Amino acid sequence: MPKADQKTVSQVFSDAKLQVPLYQRSYAWEPQQVEDLLNDIDYVYRRRYGSPNARSVTTASSDADSNDTNGNSDVYHYFGTLVLNARGKQDMMGSEWTVYDIIDGQQRLTTTNVFIACIVEELEAIADAFDAAGLGKEDLPEGVVRLPGYLATNYTENYLKLGDRKEGRHLEPGELTEAAYAELIIDQGEPQTILDDDERLVPEKKLARAKEIIQKWIREKRELFLGDEDLGQATEADLLEYYTAIKRYTGVLTSQFKLTSQEVESTDEAGRLFEAVNDRGRDITLADKVKSYLIYVSGEFDTLDSEAVARRFNDAVETVAQYATDDDDIDQLVQFHWELFTGEYKKVRKNRSGPTPIHRRIKESPRHIPLERDPEEVATWVNNYVDTLSSVSKSYVQANYLDVFNRQTDVSPQVQARVKSLHNINFSNIAPLIIAAIERYDADSPEFARIATLCEVYSFRVYQVAKRSQRTARREFKEAAHRLYASEFEDGFVEDLFGEAVVDPPYENPAVAVDEVTAYLDNYIGRHCPDNDFVEYLTRSDIIQGSDTRGWPGFCNKGAIRFLLFEYEKHLRQEKNTDTSLKMLPSVMDLDEFTIEHIAPRTPETSAAELENHEENVNRLGNLALLGPKDNPSASNDDYATKYEEIYQDAQMEILGDDLPAPAVGWDVDALDARARDIVAFALEHWSGESAAVVTMAQGSSDAAEEAATDPRTDTAFTIRDDAQRTYAEDVDADPSRVKLVRQGDADMPSSGADGVTELPQCSCGALYTRISDGEDDTEMYECVCGSSLEAPNLAGITRSILGD
Template sequence: MQSRTENLNALLRRGLFDIPSYQRSYSWEESQLQDLLNDLRYLPDSTQHFFGNIVVDQKDKQFRTDRGRRLDLFDVVDGQQRLTTAIVLLDVAKQVDEVVREVVEEENLLHPVGERPRLLPQDQDKEYFRDSLLGRSKLDPETPSQRRLEEARDFYLRELEDLGSGLSVKQLAETLRYKLTVNVVELEGESEAAAIFESLNDRGKDLSTLDKTKSFLMYMDDRSSEHGALRSKINGRFGKIFRELFVFSSGHDRVEDFDEGSFQQYHWGLYDGYDSDEYFKELATLKKRLRGLYRDGEHEPIQTRIDDYTRSLREASSAFSALFKPSEQAERVAEELSRLLTLGRVANVLPVLMASHLEWGSDDPEGMASIVDACETLVFRVYAVDRRRSDTGRGRLVSLAHDIHTGTCSAPSDAVARVHEITESYAPGERFERDLRDPGFYDSTASRDIRYLLFHYSQNLDTELKESASDLSTILSPEFQVEHVLAKNLSEEKIPSSLRGQFEEHVHRLGNLTIASRYWNSSYGDLPFEEKKTSGSQREKSYSSSTIRAQRVLADVPEFTLETIDRREDDIVDFVLDEWCLG
């Protein structure tokens, strides 16, 4: 191992750089991009800035430039985020400033060997980086890392085109090349490189568990076989995994609740089952098992495990992605899936849905839809209405996912029965109804969940208004609220005689609740019921002219009394018990 300190320009001119297969993909975001730009912008003239460690492993390959110069090839073991960003920034500076372009091209800083750029990312991003980011092709990003590369380029384009006075693009590019110093560490051998990489982090951005997993599996493959027998498979499968996980940028809004680590944890559940000590430490568990086999000299089983795990992880990424693209599913599945995703709190049922999609998603859409429906019933009853803790039922649901994945649960109807069984154990019918009839229902249930319930109830009301399913997301937005039909702050003389003396006991019941826009509620929500019904005086809106079904039907109610609240609550509860029933 050798080390030296030099500026970034000297490092770049020393050779060509590849990001090896066990490396993570590009992960810098705007905060890291801004930090680098600020370092360059505010660096005093006589000062050098330390840019960190760059760990490289020289390969047995050389390139020859068109001028006959030989360039060594290096794998970048650590520092690839910094090096990649520097290349992107230099390319942007070349686009913005003609003088920089002439210098960069004259010195062959970015393309020293034909179309081969100075640096190439790992396989899944290589074509995009070479042909689109640094080239002339117009390729759409297909992975999260490609999207981040595009965002890095666009960020620097905006910043450099509006750099302001006091610093030119030429000065900034020269600062980047000559005043950023790096400590270059050269290693010997790929095994040493992979081992050291496992213990390193790059500036300002931790490795994801998925990145660490890929690195570790490449490392174990190298140690347990000749010439990395599974290297191509591992690299190819992880490339496809990262492409599927582009769903984090392109999928349903609910996908923002999760990340790569969440996905990998859910996969571990369906792959290995549920053990509370292992479920949240899937990588540590995988490492422990493979290292145990290595210590025992069991190299062939290591290869089998790596092959099996990466194949399963690749399949699971496809299922995870599909669940957050409901519009691409069969119509019946899309309808149920959209409803569940809109409700939210899907973390505990995701392993079940992933396993079900893998087993039955393509061949039995009706069966898949029934499982999604059962999961929505569980989420609504257990988490929304009964307000159970977020980890309630997690172990049982993950165990069900594992049984589906391994074939122990062999039919969608069996999976539905298991989900209903779990729901019944935490939110049985009597308890569910008691929650709905709670006099403090408004205070004990989230506004969003009440609006979700009332939206579906209103869909079955006898009115000429026909809201579409897409209206649900609007009703659940901050622009809408839960309204008390009899206002909470109703003056004593306006309270119906049947409720006087006991108004506080009934005002927050489900039977006294409906949906209103934020504007409507703030303008008219405190008015007596009789004044809400019709467009009296100069009010612009009323129940009779409302575009919301749950409000419109109230215009036909003669008076709102205790009996009305009782009757309306019975109607809503009967609907809910039928809509979210178990079987």
């Protein structure tokens, strides 16, 4: 174990160049951590000097190291452990600096530099105020011997930079924050410039946010000592006291904050040190723990280069860190990759024993990489792990960040819309499969489009509309994701890597995997939200809050309602069959700017604006529409004719006017009901999968059956779908994602014997047509075209090749 020394912050920076190596993360501190540092500075200041307020600052006896020593000089604050790797010497303008790689502690040291930079800016402003007031050295309080301008230069040279060359910096930050560091710290730029720039990376914004928080803290100190007066209007006495206080606050950090500084001779030694610290419960992220163990293992084998392993691991982390808002995203990458790479998720591996957290699994499970394994096996394991993590990190970013997905992929607007919908609710369940699909097929492939579409159908129907538990199918999605991801591995690779067979073997190869995955998803769509459930919930009198039904809370998520209405709008424009109309449709990515419009207002101003049984009908699906951000909703509570003329006929969603009756016809419950029927019928088609149980209705069927073919909400339609779903499941041993009712002779009627059609006759004659009655007067509801009575309709099971896109 390397020797540990207690050092103050000023001693750490003395004649040192501190640099963040490539295998370390960029700046990642959250606002709370910056505020904690400032609170610690306040705490130590109070213990040394008492509560800071005007007229309370006593004179100092020394100006050494820019720190005062009167008061309780034995008060120190422990600032954590610092691990450095000395990389040699560097001549810097006549003095010799030691160059260090920061193995641990870069977040604290970087924030220290941000603090010093903000103090330097404030001291320069104080110096200007001193000059304007004519204050010189003779005016300084007893024991304070340096003017603020001198002190600003001193802090700059001791902590920030020496000279104008880049080599003269005391700290070289991580790659992703290098430009922001130069802008904010070296060039004294304003943080808002970076915070307002949508193109800047998340680590850059975190650095800018740290400076913004520290600047606010300094403004509060200024107000504490000077009140509402700015520096130029403050009295000489107040200005001198404020300067002394700023000097003391800085001294608290530079001389009263102590670190346990440890120097290691190599990255390997750092890995061993980290392992010792980690095993004592040190509070660091999962990613840090895994990386440190990989470094440790690499240092034990000549076949591995520890720095190269650490750098490859960090490449993956930094790929996500550019966009991640906190460390949870980094740890989620490690978690998702582990499940894809190993197939380890709850209760899926045979004879599973030992510790379950990922870090412990890597260290101690015989299937993973404890040091007892053969050196070649360890090298193979580590190399495969870091290489696949690096690849998965790119797919993780595309899957999890919509703006990146749309910018980095060349997918169709339809796929963009599906992926956006996936992010509306419970995306974490489906994310592993989306990541695996991007990995194996690329996001602009037809295979990815198929998988993403079915994932979105599942998510919309099951989680959003049916409101199933967010745990529903979580394990199943992980299983499919691993089997798809591992389908590209060579035969036996997983078994050789882990030393045993797996419960969920990979699909044979990516080419056949897509059909396996889509069939898998189809089954779960039909099982967890069959058509009857889907139609029932869309037909409720309050789909927003679900107030009409105990146990069903409605959509709740207005983003999902907006998406449903947007897709219906797109469908109506496609029916017009004009490219111009579709090109004028706003982007699905702008949906958050749209509002849900009640055609009959929720709070009508006149009786003419009310519906019959208004409260029961106003929140039905048929009464909802979309208004764009440019539309004028000023008549939102008026009667229908007024709203049509003032809003709808010129609305940004231009098809809205065509989909509604003319003002002279008016808006009533019948019109609302007809529109609801059309939207529900569209939803059934749009949010269906690749399999269907098709009921072909023979000529001579009842009027009720004929109506069921156009209105999916009728009792007869519910009965037919229920019987068809049950029969299909019994014959195929899987649930269909859709039940279709078509008339004999319709264009979309499946052809017997066609590719993609599975014949499921319930009659011994083998016919696929069924004559359907209303089932009243004790008559059988289903009759085969041969005249035999049936308990369930004849079926044709059809696949994507027949259903189309």
